Amino acid sequence: MTTSLIAAILDIAAPLGRKPFLIEGEASVLAYGDIERETGRLAARLAALGAAPGDRIAVQVDKSPSAVLLYLGALRAGLVFVPLNTAYTAAELGYFIGDAGPALVVCRPGDAEVVQAEATRAGAGGAKVVTLDANGGGSLLADLPEEPAPLVARGADDLAAILYTSGTTGRSKGAMLSNGNLLSNALALKDLWRWRAEDVLIHILPIYHVHGLFVALHGALLAGASVRFYRGFEAPAVIADFARSSVLMGVPTHYARLLREEGLTPGACAGMRLFVSGSAPLLAEAHRDFAARSGHMILERYGMTETGMITSNPYDGARIAGTVGYALPGVVVRIDAAEGEPGVLGVRGPNVFKGYWRNPEKTAQEFRGHWFITGDIATQADDGRITLVGRAKDLIIAGGLNIYPKEIEEAVDALPGVVESAVFGVPHADLGEGVVAVVVALPGAGLTEAAVLAGLAGGLARFKLPRRVIVVEALPRNAMGKVQKAALRAEYAAVFAG
Ligand code: MCA
Ligand code: AMP
Numbered sequence: 346m347t348t349s350l351i352a353a354i355l356d357i358a359a360p361l362g363r364k365p366f367l368i369e370g371e372a373s374v375l376a377y378g379d380i381e382r383e384t385g386r387l388a389a390r391l392a393a394l395g396a397a398p399g400d401r402i403a404v405q406v407d408k409s410p411s412a413v414l415l416y417l418g419a420l421r422a423g424l425v426f427v428p429l430n431t432a433y434t435a436a437e438l439g440y441f442i443g444d445a446g447p448a449l450v451v452c453r454p455g456d457a458e459v460v461q462a463e464a465t466r467a468g469a470g471g472a473k474v475v476t477l478d479a480n481g482g483g484s485l486l487a488d489l490p491e492e493p494a495p496l497v498a499r500g501a502d503d504l505a506a507i508l509y510t511s512g513t514t515g516r517s518k519g520a521m522l523s524n525g526n527l528l529s530n531a532l533a534l535k536d537l538w539r540w541r542a543e544d545v546l547i548h549i550l551p552i553y554h555v556h557g558l559f560v561a562l563h564g565a566l567l568a569g570a571s572v573r574f575y576r577g578f579e580a581p582a583v584i585a586d587f588a589r590s591s592v593l594m595g596v597p598t599h600y601a602r603l604l605r606e607e608g609l610t611p612g613a614c615a616g617m618r619l620f621v622s623g624s625a626p627l628l629a630e631a632h633r634d635f636a637a638r639s640g641h642m643i644l645e646r647y648g649m650t651e652t653g654m655i656t657s658n659p660y661d662g663a664r665i666a667g668t669v670g671y672a673l674p675g676v677v678v679r680i681d682a683a684e685g686e687p688g689v690l691g692v693r694g695p696n697v698f699k700g701y702w703r704n705p706e707k708t709a710q711e712f713r714g715h716w717f718i719t720g721d722i723a724t725q726a727d728d729g730r731i732t733l734v735g736r737a738k739d740l741i742i743a744g745g746l747n748i749y750p751k752e753i754e755e756a757v758d759a760l761p762g763v764v765e766s767a768v769f770g771v772p773h774a775d776l777g778e779g780v781v782a783v784v785v786a787l788p789g790a791g792l793t794e795a796a797v798l799a800g801l802a803g804g805l806a807r808f809k810l811p812r813r814v815i816v817v818e819a820l821p822r823n824a825m826g827k828v829q830k831a832a833l834r835a836e837y838a839a840v841f842a843g
Contacts, residue, residue, distance in 0.1 A: 348501040350528045351420035354566045355381055355496065366566070367410045367574045368545075374410045377569060380417065385493020387418025391449065393490065394473055398423030398497045400448035401507065403472070405429040405438060405460075407453060407479040408552050408576050411486060415451065415477065416558065423497030424449075426506040427519070428553035430746075432806040435459045440516060441509055443467025445702065450474045454483050479576070501525030507702050508555065510650040511749040519702030520651045529695035530653035531563035533673045538592075538619060538644070539660055540568035545590040549578045549599060555650050556624050556745070561594045584608045587617050594621040596745030597777050600631055604638060611640035623647060623654075624745035625777050626733065632666035645669055647733065649719055651698045651711075652676075655690075656731050668732045679716065680725050687734050690723040691716035739830070741770035741778050748780055748809050750830075753801075757782055757811075760800040762790030767820050768811065769830050773841045781837050782811035785820060792816050813840050 347353050358366070361377030368374065375383070396402055402424045406412050408431075419426045427445045429438065435456075442450060442464045452460045454476040464472045476483035499505070505527050507519040534540070546565045550557025565572045573586055580602045583593070593599075600622055603609050620639070623646045636642050646657035647669035655678065658670035672678045675694050682688025693715045700708035711718055720738035723731050741748040750768040757766040764785040773779030786792035794814040801810055815837065821829045 348528065349420075349496075349499045349503075349524045350505065350531060350563065351384075351417060352496060352498075353528065354417065355384070355421075357567060357569050361569050364569065365571045367413065367572050369410070369574050374574070375414070380414075382493055383414050384418045384421045385495075386489045386491070387414055387486075388422035388497075389490040389492060389494035390485065390488065391418060391422045391424060392494055393488075394449055394475060396422065396424055396448045398499075399425065399504070401425045401427050401445045402449045402451065403427040403429060403442055403445050403447040404451045405431060405433065405453070405456070405553075406451055406477045407431060409477075409479045409481065410574065411477055411481040412552060413562065413574075415485070416552070416562075420499075420505060421496050422494065423499055423503070425504045428506070428508065428558060430551070430553050430806065432808050434804060434806055435463050436804055437806060439463035439467045442469045442472060444509075444516075445469075445507060445519060447472050451477050451485055454478050499524045501528070502699070504699065508650045511747065511752060518704050518707055521699040521702050522653075523699050526653060526696055526698060527559060527563065529675060530673070531559070531567055533675060533696075534560065534564055534654060534657075535567045537657055537660060537673065538564065538621070540564050540570060540592075542569045544568055544570035544592050544618075546570060546572045546592045546594070547575065547583055547586055547590045548572045549575045549583060549593070549595060554624075555648065555653060556594065556596070560621075560623075560648070560654060564592075578602070580606045581608060584613050587613050589616070591617055592619045592621070593617065594623075596624045597622055597627045597631060598625075598744040598775055600627065600635055600643065601775055601777075604631065604634055609638045611638075614639040614641055617641060619644060619660075621646060625742040627666070629666035647721075647731070649721075651717060652692055652694075652719070653696045655692050655696070655719070665730070668730055670731065671729050672731070678723075678725070678731060680723055681718075685724065687722050687724045689737050690719045690721050690731070690733075692719060693717065741768075741780055743770065743773070743776040743778050743780060743808065745777075746808055753780065753782065753805065753809060753811065756801055756805055757784060757797060760797060762787050762792040762796070765820065767828050767830060767833055769834050769837075771834055771838050771840060773812070779813070779841045780809070780811045781833075781840060782814045783820065783833055783837070784814060784816050785818065786816050813837075815840075 358377040358380040365373035475485045477485045506522045509517040511517045642664040648654040656669045658664040680688040722735040753768040766784045770778030797814045821832045
């Protein structure tokens with residue numbers, strides 16, 4: 346039994362010859378039979394650039410077939426892949442590079458100078474910076490050796506990736522994911538969701554997070570299935586592709602946008618076999634509407650960066666709106682509460698990460714023995730079915746991306762004329778939650794919404810920016826002096842209505 350995901354992928358790919366792995370539009374842009382050679386050449390290039398097994402490779406590049414090959418090539422070379430959201434600003438990037446301490450950074454050509462400067466400033470000046478653009482141009486692929494490098498053997502406990510995720514306090518932490526973590530989760534989902542070689546996945550997710558990089562791509566690769574590869578999300582084009590595809594994975598925002606299209610009909614969806622949603626709560630109403638419009642019950646599943654997928658609604662049994670289903674085979678969940686009561690969900694199993702990179706204190710805080718404490722509040726039915734009912738962590742999820750209020754509050758509070766602020770999420774028809782900042786201004790400072798937004802621009806990634814800033818005289822506090830976010834959420838619940 347292989348312990349490495351890339352070894353399993355290479356075994357599956359080799360005999361498939363010209364079968365398309367990645368398809369863009371009408372063209373097969375990467376055949377299964379080419380994966381062996383192309384990842385081998387990339388691995389040789391990464392080694393020639395000085396990256397040795399166990400080294401980190403930080404990657405902030407646009408979604409492209411070359412970026413997928415880079416991921417697979419890095420695994421083949423035994424490197425630890427550190428994907429970064431393309432929306433991160435230079436300042437945010439500097440932190441990640443400084444923390445990860447990569448041997449190599451791959452970025453977009455236009456960012457190279459800034460990235461090099463940020464790496465040096467963050468004390469990671471030894472990192473070599475190479476470039477890759479969305480068309481496969483840039484210095485990374487300019488000098489590709491002809492001779493493929495052999496596969497570097499990795500054990501189940503060896504790291505395969507570090508994905509950054511924020512906490513309620515402090516800076517982002519790197520979740521260390523091992524080969525065993527990735528492989529066990531991918532194999533469990535392959536069986537559960539009945540992946541097969543005839544499948545055609547519509548891939549609309551970014552490839553810097555667990556959902557698009559691992560759940561979607563690993564599923565297709567382990568089945569030898571084809572992938573319709575989208576650089577972005579266009580609802581009408583995706584609906585047109587349903588006729589020649591079988592699986593879609595998205596966040597609730599994707600489903601909300603599909604529902605706005607007249608072309609979403611049972612006829613258009615007749616050839617599809619599976620629609621999966623996750624990364625954020627899917628409203629029961631959206632689940633119902635989608636069933637009526639498409640003839641398909643969305644399969645909702647639940648996971649985390651630190652754990653991969655934890656629970657899933659069943660493939661054959663009832664897919665119940667508002668629930669996230671049952672623990673995956675091999676994964677065990679528990680709820681810290683009296684039976685039937687809501688409590689914080691703990692998880693253990695081969696999917697649970699190895700801890701936070703260079704942060705044993707934070708790792709210790711988030712585990713109780715072998716149990717990883719998710720911070721999600723859940724209830725469990727007698728048959729084991731899990732329903733998420735809230736979060737013990739102060740977190741906003743907009744369009745499937747996590748935004749940590751504390752990080753935004755610190756940035757707002759540092760602006761001139763600001764006394765203090767409270768940042769929270771309220772319902773948003775497209776994004777699920779929209780970010781609102783309520784700000785207390787210094788008397789006479791003349792602070793405005795526009796001034797706050799202008800002050801934040803450039804420092805924070807744009808998806809984190811508040812979509813409304815409201816200047817007030819004071820924040821509501823309880824008897825202990827704590828800001829009452831629940832009261833604020835209730836007061837501003839309708840700011841995005843209509
Ligand atoms: C884009 N914008 C956003 C978001 N995305 N604002 C808030 N939240 C967002 N998620 C802003 C941009 O900054 C920009 O603003 C404007 O919207 C348009 O940008 P564009 O790139 O055109 O956006 P889009 O194409 O409409 O993107 C929306 C999206 C995208 C398709 C829903 O956000 C997306 O792909 N989300 C999926 C994220 C994901 O993969 N999550 C999985 C995490 P401006 O004009 O001001 O610049 S993994 C995970 O959570 C766990 C493990 C799990 O369970 O899966
Ligand atoms: P991340 O840390 O970015 O991986 O985000 C993980 C968090 O996303 C989880 O802790 C949940 O709060 C949330 N999440 C993921 N899937 C779902 C889902 N199906 N329903 C509700 N929340 C979800």
